Amino acid sequence: MTLTPDVLRLLVAKALASRADEMSCGECDARLDRFAEMSLAGRDAAEALPLVEEHLEGCPGCREEFEALMHVLRVAEREGRPWWRRLLARRA
Amino acid sequence: MLRRRPDRTNDEWLADLAAEGPALAAALRDLRPVLLRALRVTLAPRVDRGADALAEDLVQDALLQVRERAGQFRGDAKFTTWAQKVAVHLAFSELRRKRWEDVPLDAVVADPPSTPEPAADVSMANAEAVALVRRLIADELTERQSTALTAVLNGMPLDEVARRMDTNRNALYKLLHDARLKLRKAFEARGLTPDDLLDDGA
Numbered sequence: 001m002t003l004t005p006d007v008l009r010l011l012v013a014k015a016l017a018s019r020a021d022e023m024s025c026g027e028c029d030a031r032l033d034r035f036a037e038m039s040l041a042g043r044d045a046a047e048a049l050p051l052v053e054e055h056l057e058g059c060p061g062c063r064e065e066f067e068a069l070m071h072v073l074r075v076a077e078r079e080g081r082p083w084w085r086r087l088l089a090r091r092a
Numbered sequence: 093m094l095r096r097r098p099d100r101t102n103d104e105w106l107a108d109l110a111a112e113g114p115a116l117a118a119a120l121r122d123l124r125p126v127l128l129r130a131l132r133v134t135l136a137p138r139v140d141r142g143a144d145a146l147a148e149d150l151v152q153d154a155l156l157q158v159r160e161r162a163g164q165f166r167g168d169a170k171f172t173t174w175a176q177k178v179a180v181h182l183a184f185s186e187l188r189r190k191r192w193e194d195v196p197l198d199a200v201v202a203d204p205p206s207t208p209e210p211a212a213d214v215s216m217a218n219a220e221a222v223a224l225v226r227r228l229i230a231d232e233l234t235e236r237q238s239t240a241l242t243a244v245l246n247g248m249p250l251d252e253v254a255r256r257m258d259t260n261r262n263a264l265y266k267l268l269h270d271a272r273l274k275l276r277k278a279f280e281a282r283g284l285t286p287d288d289l290l291d292d293g294a
Contacts, residue, residue: 007245015275026262033169033177069180072130
């Protein structure tokens with residue numbers, strides 16, 4: 001098994017940042033919809049759900065899904081507006 | 093036919109999806125375009141061709157998963173947000189499965205990383221640090237933990253590593269978490285600080 005210095009560097013950095021009370025992917029996923037809605041509403045989701053925020057900082061897979069969900073919700077919000085609001089938004 | 097009701101309350105969604113007959117059919121009919129859009133929006137930037145067709149392929153699975161897992165909905169967000177989260181996860185699972193389907197675990201564990209994940213701009217402090225960490229990994233971690241850690245750090249998604257190791261994502265995360273904590277403890281037991289192990293280039 002090859003553990004190059006680059007891989008070791010990542011491992012050491014992650015190990016040093018590890019805490020006993022970390023959230024798992026499943027636990028983060030269970031709260032992601034609430035976290036996303038709070039973020040979309042401009043509220044401090046990281047303060048309300050700090051363990052979710054920490055997990056997203058350290059887990060690229062969950063981070064990727066969260067960002068995709070945010071994009072989906074923004075598109076849904078835009079498409080849910082009345083046609084005249086969408087027109088005004090395009091002209092602005 | 094029941095009228096369209098895309099703005100059901102959370103309780104109404106849950107009740108209709110738990111029902112049978114016309115109420116269930118109406119709920120699925122109203123939820124389908126929501127999930128289809130979520131799938132299309134997620135897939136479009138990540139698939140060279142055929143994102144719409146793939147979304148159509150996946151939407152039935154998404155509806156089934158939403159119905160089966162409705163009991164897991166915590167109720168602290170809109171039901172449709174939760175349902176769209178299920179669809180997004182399904183899309184990523186499929187993308188990752190396709191991207192990695194021809195890559196065995198051995199290949200990822202044996203080869204150096206081609207695209208290491210972005211991290212702080214640091215390297216290992218010196219050759220001694222590299223040798224020490226390798227020794228600690230051999231002493232402190234199980235073979236399974238070493239394999240899983242290396243695969244993930246080399247870019248293989250957790251779901252794909254879990255599949256190849258006959259486990260699930262959550263169990264794998266816990267295995268990796270335990271490994272990281274063991275290493276942290278080993279560093280601390282030897283009085284090693286980040287400065288001893290990592291070079292920040294200053």
